[in-house]
Amino acid sequence: MNASRIKPPMTEDNGWWWEEVGRDRLPIQRCTACSTLRHPPRPMCPRCRSMAWDFIEAAGRGTLFSYTVLHHPQFPGYDYPLTIAIVDLEEGGRICTQLVDCERDDIKIDMPLEMFIHEDADGFKLPMCRPAA
Amino acid sequence: MSTALHNTAAIAGIGQTTYSKCSGVSELALACEAVSRAIDDAGIEPGEVDGLVTYTLDSSDEVEVANSVGLGDLTLFSQINYGGGAAVGLVHQAAMAVATGSAKNVVVWRGMNGRSGKRMGQGVSGTIISSDIIHWSWYMVYGMLTPASWIAAFTTRYMHEYGATSEDLGRIAIAQRKFALNNPNAAGYGRPLTMDDYLASRLVAEPLRLYDCCQETDGGCALLITSVEHARDLRQKPAVIRGVCQASSRGQEQMTSFYRDDMTSLPEMELAARQVYAQSGLGPDDIDAACLYDAFTSEILVQLEAFGFCARGEAKDFIADGALEIGGRLPNNTHGGLLSEGYIHGVNNIAEGARLIRGTSCNQPEGVEHVLISSGVGVPTGAMILGQA
Numbered sequence: 001m002n003a004s005r006i007k008p009p010m011t012e013d014n015g016w017w018w019e020e021v022g023r024d025r026l027p028i029q030r031c032t033a034c035s036t037l038r039h040p041p042r043p044m045c046p047r048c049r050s051m052a053w054d055f056i057e058a059a060g061r062g063t064l065f066s067y068t069v070l071h072h073p074q075f076p077g078y079d080y081p082l083t084i085a086i087v088d089l090e091e092g093g094r095i096c097t098q099l100v101d102c103e104r105d106d107i108k109i110d111m112p113l114e115m116f117i118h119e120d121a122d123g124f125k126l127p128m129c130r131p132a133a
Numbered sequence: 134m135s136t137a138l139h140n141t142a143a144i145a146g147i148g149q150t151t152y153s154k155c156s157g158v159s160e161l162a163l164a165c166e167a168v169s170r171a172i173d174d175a176g177i178e179p180g181e182v183d184g185l186v187t188y189t190l191d192s193s194d195e196v197e198v199a200n201s202v203g204l205g206d207l208t209l210f211s212q213i214n215y216g217g218g219a220a221v222g223l224v225h226q227a228a229m230a231v232a233t234g235s236a237k238n239v240v241v242w243r244g245m246n247g248r249s250g251k252r253m254g255q256g257v258s259g260t261i262i263s264s265d266i267i268h269w270s271w272y273m274v275y276g277m278l279t280p281a282s283w284i285a286a287f288t289t290r291y292m293h294e295y296g297a298t299s300e301d302l303g304r305i306a307i308a309q310r311k312f313a314l315n316n317p318n319a320a321g322y323g324r325p326l327t328m329d330d331y332l333a334s335r336l337v338a339e340p341l342r343l344y345d346c347c348q349e350t351d352g353g354c355a356l357l358i359t360s361v362e363h364a365r366d367l368r369q370k371p372a373v374i375r376g377v378c379q380a381s382s383r384g385q386e387q388m389t390s391f392y393r394d395d396m397t398s399l400p401e402m403e404l405a406a407r408q409v410y411a412q413s414g415l416g417p418d419d420i421d422a423a424c425l426y427d428a429f430t431s432e433i434l435v436q437l438e439a440f441g442f443c444a445r446g447e448a449k450d451f452i453a454d455g456a457l458e459i460g461g462r463l464p465n466n467t468h469g470g471l472l473s474e475g476y477i478h479g480v481n482n483i484a485e486g487a488r489l490i491r492g493t494s495c496n497q498p499e500g501v502e503h504v505l506i507s508s509g510v511g512v513p514t515g516a517m518i519l520g521q522a
């Protein structure tokens with residue numbers, strides 16, 4: 001397969017996140033004023049309105065909150081059936097990602113998952129998840 | 134709570150084009166035809182129209198429509214964001230303009246080559262449908278690009294928590310297809326649908342199948358909104374706006390509100406329900422028919438709960454015995470809806486709501502006093518209640 005996945009445009013608000021993923025880390029943005037975690041990243045904390053933030057590195061453990069298996073339409077750069085997972089992270093917060101290495105009938109809501117950083121053939125890295133070992 | 138929008142404005146004109154899979158004309162042509170027909174239906178002159186409202190996604194500028202249709206001075210022009218979430222919001226803009234005197238006769242429309250042109254079901258890749266590109270990028274990167282995929286993620290969790298089944302979704306698709314069999318302008322006209330057909334249809338985004346997904350349609354639909362007082366003097370029986378609102382809630386994203394604790398309810402639709410019930414002084418028991426936004430079948434279940442027709446998780450029981458069909462508790466989308474008439478982004482559902490008040494639906498239930506209509510599900514949205522003059 002020659003086509004590659006659609007890449008996220010990078011701005012001040014999300015570029016840093018992808019840079020951390022490129023360093024094989026799964027970051028979760030954290031308000032430095034009130035310590036609230038937030039994902040997806042945004043410039044201001046909705047709890048205290050601080051614009052100061054850093055991030056924590058997630059351990060990568062989570063559970064499957066919901067999912068969908070995509071069949072149609074099919075886009076170049078992706079393998080089908082394509083399982084999209086909504087994952088509750090152990091630290092708190094939720095992430096939308098791809099579930100791999102799991103047979104269709106083995107996909108169960110609340111199943112334990114582990115996140116990992118996948119690298120495409122073109123070198124682009126992004127978080128994915130698979131059933132916990 | 135706004136009371137200025139209670140019994141102030143009415144839908145006095147409906148215009149629609151033929152709905153098809155290939156119009157052969159421009160989106161501007163569809164818009165002009167629909168707008169022109171709404172004006173004629175109401176029985177006013179083009180020069181009397183002083184307001185125009187459409188979707189940010191509509192490709193036809195207000196002034197281009199005005200020049201084609203021969204409109205005169207405009208004192209209101211506005212566009213509403215969020216795809217189908219805009220639908221009732223157009224009427225909300227128009228009603229506010231009428232209530233404040235900003236405009237007297239407002240036409241709202243949507244004209245789209247939704248099948249032969251830009252197909253929304255084909256996803257947000259290529260042409261990004263929103264300026265909110267960073268938002269979409271969190272999902273695009275994983276190939277989660279289509280409305281079906283976003284709604285499916287909610288539907289999986291809903292079915293898991295409440296035990297709803299594919300057959301429950303199928304019942305909704307079949308009920309609306311039955312209505313379409315009496316609507317010559319519907320995509321489902323002449324195409325009956327059985328549960329076997331439904332269950333055999335291909336998976337699109339699990340748990341959603343082909344027949345859980347709305348049509349992709351070329352067509353235009355427009356409505357003329359004016360004061361109740363003026364509407365009484367016009368050609369058609371007015372559909373009086375008892376209440377109309379927009380609604381968005383904490384944690385709202387455009388189609389991807391995945392980060393709320395609960396993924397099985399619609400806080401924004403519950404907000405819309407509170408507003409229109411308070412504005413109108415009505416409750417779910419007063420609603421005789423509905424046109425709930427139906428881009429996907431599962432959206433109906435969660436809306437029945439948001440609008441209080443049944444308790445959380447009980448929509449599957451509510452619909453089990455034909456509640457959404459003629460003679461049922463709440464005939465819903467009696468024209469076939471987005472699922473089986475066509476996808477004119479919800480404006481065609483509002484048009485049906487007005488027809489239900491006029492008594493001219495192709496599947497007219499008896500004794501319709503009040504109709505509930507909603508905008509898109511999963512996006513910033515809105516709702517409206519129409520009643521008799």
Ligand SMILES: [Zn+2]
Pocket residue numbers: 031032033034035036045046047048049050
């Ligand atoms: Zn904070």
